[in-house]
Amino acid sequence: MKQAKAEPVKLTKAAAQILEAAIELFAAYGYFGTTIRHIAQKAKVIPMTVYRLFKNKPSLFEMALRTVIARSVDQAQFLKTVFDNKDNGNVRAFITAAVLRWYESVPQQPARLMMYACLSRNEQWQGLAYSPLEDIIEVLAETLDEGIDKKAKPRPNAAVAARTLILGLFQFKITHPKMRSARQEKAAVEDILNQWWMGIFPPSLANPPASKST
């Protein structure tokens, strides 16, 4: 699990306000669509204060990104804790519930901000933004792997499966912001999860192990 620690430094009240405003606005409008003045207004400080507490605009964006990621990392660790303490009963139900809870616990704001960072031309930001997803994927994959029958043939690839699920859900969260109610969204995510568990064809009916493309 990559380290992306940040925010443990004590922030003054003004700095915290600015950071929250920056997160909100960068997430909503992206880097270029957000102005320092706008951030300052939302944080109820004058623009000068932004420059006293943060070096400049890129630096502020990076700080906002790191802050959001730090929180996300915490979530990965929380998930890990949950998984570590699981009883060995119904693995599938357990993981399903945990992933659902994770999905619901991720606000759109961080997701959007991370997406903007991924789209940016700044490789450092891209790397930063991708790391928390990798963390979640890693935790999920580990837990999955423990539950997989090691002698199954074909043996499922836990890492790939975890990646597919998390990226799909992440994308789903961003691209369906207002198109459905929370209830509908939850139902859709459950469908995705179920389908993910099931696979398309039950192995008994499925065709042979799939050709390696043409």
Added chain:
Amino acid sequence: MKQAKAEPVKLTKAAAQILEAAIELFAAYGYFGTTIRHIAQKAKVIPMTVYRLFKNKPSLFEMALRTVIARSVDQAQFLKTVFDNKDNGNVRAFITAAVLRWYESVPQQPARLMMYACLSRNEQWQGLAYSPLEDIIEVLAETLDEGIDKKAKPRPNAAVAARTLILGLFQFKITHPKMRSARQEKAAVEDILNQWWMGIFPPSLANPPASKST
């Protein structure tokens, strides 16, 4: 399948140049990160020409988005043709190959542009950007559904499965732009596809149909 026709109008050379430049730059830097002057320079025209041929910046962005989508729609229709002409042999191999070909045929540019549109606060752009993905999902779901054993229990949900796959691949394309070679990327996509087909646990070993959360 939603209609998103565009670009049938004959474009002058300058307009076509501007449009291509706009697609490229909007895809790279987003709406706010791209300036009309920048577009004009890349298209080798003076800024005024942009305004003669396009109403304004939002309109140009929408035009670029529609153009990219129109091309994507063509791909959906191409995929549909491929599926319609399939022999009834190995369905899985056939679909796998087709989806792989689709994945490789989608340039990053349109994907990025569509992602920026999805992230924008403009609901029309969001809708436009999402439509070609829906088209692909629809075509894939239909074909999948034909191959699914109607009496299987639990019966796979073709629509959800298709959505999960396409959104996941789309996200994958965007978020992994430079992190791996083309070869690695292809291998990863194949893994995703295989995993998608297989499901995590073979039904025979799987736990019961999954609790509805909580």
Added chain:
Amino acid sequence: MKQAKAEPVKLTKAAAQILEAAIELFAAYGYFGTTIRHIAQKAKVIPMTVYRLFKNKPSLFEMALRTVIARSVDQAQFLKTVFDNKDNGNVRAFITAAVLRWYESVPQQPARLMMYACLSRNEQWQGLAYSPLEDIIEVLAETLDEGIDKKAKPRPNAAVAARTLILGLFQFKITHPKMRSARQEKAAVEDILNQWWMGIFPPSLANPPASKST
């Protein structure tokens, strides 16, 4: 009566359309608030045509002004004809009716255009714009003078009286564009006219001939 002849030159259809559009828009938005493109659009020609038929923007404005003035001059002459043919009966009623008819016959457009010309820093335009009012004032003053008792003491000054009335009515027309209905406007103008005829104090009660200020 000053000569401000114009427009006898034969205009092509396009030129006439442009001129009418120019009059309308210059009257509505003033010189700087009106653009050649806007005029061309309203006249349903391309901007180039404006430059083929008129030298440039100032020249077009002057042409519009002259056109409007020429029509106004015609009105002055019409008024003159009316006055020349009057019977020698009720002079007051006759003039009142004629002035009312004049007031109603002057569209707001020319009045606004002339006002804009008066306000401009171009002395030629100022002179042009003021001339038709002077014409009307002159005609009215002559007719008034004929009706005034040459031995009255104090003897009314027909020129001043005419000027006061016409300028007041002109101002009234411009500054009360939408504030009252046509019916209300006519009633107000009649009040003005009556008051103008009457003077404030009947001479019998009036104080002596008025001090020459201070």
Added chain:
Amino acid sequence: MKQAKAEPVKLTKAAAQILEAAIELFAAYGYFGTTIRHIAQKAKVIPMTVYRLFKNKPSLFEMALRTVIARSVDQAQFLKTVFDNKDNGNVRAFITAAVLRWYESVPQQPARLMMYACLSRNEQWQGLAYSPLEDIIEVLAETLDEGIDKKAKPRPNAAVAARTLILGLFQFKITHPKMRSARQEKAAVEDILNQWWMGIFPPSLANPPASKST
């Protein structure tokens, strides 16, 4: 009397300079004929300062208009004070002197600015511009009414008479800016005033109450 208070707020030096420059230039060239850069240059500030101290161009115009009107309102109140303190001697001479003083005290600048506002398509500006004239008219009408013999037949209409005079004088001030010397202008205004007091025909000689047009 309508309230149009403004300008009591303390203005910084730069803001005051900008406002004065705006008044001068808007009065000279109208709204569209005046540029922010021009105003900034005259005020000896950089254009950005204009936008720091005023919201935008329309807002600056409105501020300029309100400032000019506030000064005018003060004049109306001054006139009122004068009228309230008048002895009951020669009413006509007293009012004549007061109106003359008012006329001379109104600079051309405010008059032009108000005229431009009246001509604009902005109803709020029209209303603002017209209000100070209404104030003066009201004050004058009240004082006139006190002096009018209530039993005179036909009884003069003080409101209409006041309106006619003030509008006429206002128009006169604008349309005769440079055409005569100050001395000539004063003489002309005195003529107008005398004529206004007198009416055209002494009632004894006048024809019957004037036909209501047709």
Added chain:
DNA sequence: AATGAATGAGGATTCATTCAT
């Protein structure tokens, strides 16, 4: 450390006008 003012470049957009066709 908070504030207002300054900077100067750059944002989108439109202007009047002219050149090639």
Added chain:
DNA sequence: AATGAATGAATCCTCATTCAT
């Protein structure tokens, strides 16, 4: 003579940033 394209400067306005207080 009609048209589209070009020109280049000007429009209003905002940007990120820094300098004086």
